[in-house]
Amino acid sequence: MTNTYVITGGTRGIGRGISLELLAKGHKVFALYARNTDEANKLIELAKNFPGQLICLRGDLTKEDNLEQILQQILNSAGAIQGLIHCAASGVHRPVDQLKTKHLRWTFETNVFSFHELLLGLLPILTKNSKVIGLTSAGSDRYLQQYAAVGSSKGALNSLFRHYAVELAPRDIGVSLICPGMVETDAISSFPNREERVNGARSLTPSGRLTSVEDVAQFVSYILSVEHNQFTGQTFYLDGGKSLLA
Numbered sequence: 001m002t003n004t005y006v007i008t009g010g011t012r013g014i015g016r017g018i019s020l021e022l023l024a025k026g027h028k029v030f031a032l033y034a035r036n037t038d039e040a041n042k043l044i045e046l047a048k049n050f051p052g053q054l055i056c057l058r059g060d061l062t063k064e065d066n067l068e069q070i071l072q073q074i075l076n077s078a079g080a081i082q083g084l085i086h087c088a089a090s091g092v093h094r095p096v097d098q099l100k101t102k103h104l105r106w107t108f109e110t111n112v113f114s115f116h117e118l119l120l121g122l123l124p125i126l127t128k129n130s131k132v133i134g135l136t137s138a139g140s141d142r143y144l145q146q147y148a149a150v151g152s153s154k155g156a157l158n159s160l161f162r163h164y165a166v167e168l169a170p171r172d173i174g175v176s177l178i179c180p181g182m183v184e185t186d187a188i189s190s191f192p193n194r195e196e197r198v199n200g201a202r203s204l205t206p207s208g209r210l211t212s213v214e215d216v217a218q219f220v221s222y223i224l225s226v227e228h229n230q231f232t233g234q235t236f237y238l239d240g241g242k243s244l245l246a
């Protein structure tokens, strides 16, 4: 069966991997991104070899007019969607004494508020047995260096998703979060002490390796394929066992 999915941040990193996994299974994917058209164009080229249909939509989701335009494009061309996956994220990495309220606001705008707006706009076309999946991180409930802005936004996302899970369950919409261990994407290259943190994460992971984009993409694809939503409200840790130790 061919389904239609919307993926924020669907052209780079983990979101790109999820787009490719779903395209390989023949699904239709709306991949949303903010500004990196080069990466979107590369994905469009690659997608020509896949059975599914890819539609890349550019727009900064924190901007009301961009979000409205993207919503209209999806609503006009998709009668129904079976899943919404929130990968887009951004944030300011600073120690707390250099973190201004405007940095927090900006981070929350992308990671939390814009997604909520998108969900509200797409709720009318989310079908029965559809899924809403968010990407959270270990820093949502523990300390990570210079991660106060992103970590607190992910903590807010976790709470928001718990409320979505309960209140959307009667509509048969399953809500879940994926919490990957460190995945080597562009986002990681902006971390302070990147090398040290990557090596540290690997050495603390019982499976002996970092989580890959493909690990996450396969798992998301699996959740989307489940024919019920009894797992709603769960957070799935894809971290090779790291969260059990540290």
Ligand SMILES: NC(=O)c1ccc[n+]([C@@H]2O[C@H](COP(=O)([O-])OP(=O)(O)OC[C@H]3O[C@@H](n4cnc5c(N)ncnc54)[C@H](OP(=O)(O)O)[C@@H]3O)[C@@H](O)[C@H]2O)c1
Pocket (backbone or CB within 6 Å): 008, 009, 010, 011, 012, 013, 014, 015, 032, 033, 034, 035, 036, 037, 039, 059, 060, 061, 062, 086, 087, 088, 089, 090, 110, 135, 136, 137, 138, 179, 180, 181, 182, 183, 184, 185, 186, 187, 188
């Ligand atoms: N990488 C990790 O180790 C890791 C670990 C745990 C959780 N996660 C979570 O997994 C998700 C994906 O992470 P990633 O590493 O794949 O990220 P990434 O490579 O940095 O990609 C981020 C994507 O979000 C899009 N985006 C950012 N701001 C946007 C905005 N205002 N409007 C629309 N799109 C916007 C970007 O668009 P452009 O391409 O146009 O910039 C890009 O496609 C995030 O939620 C992240 O917090 C990642």
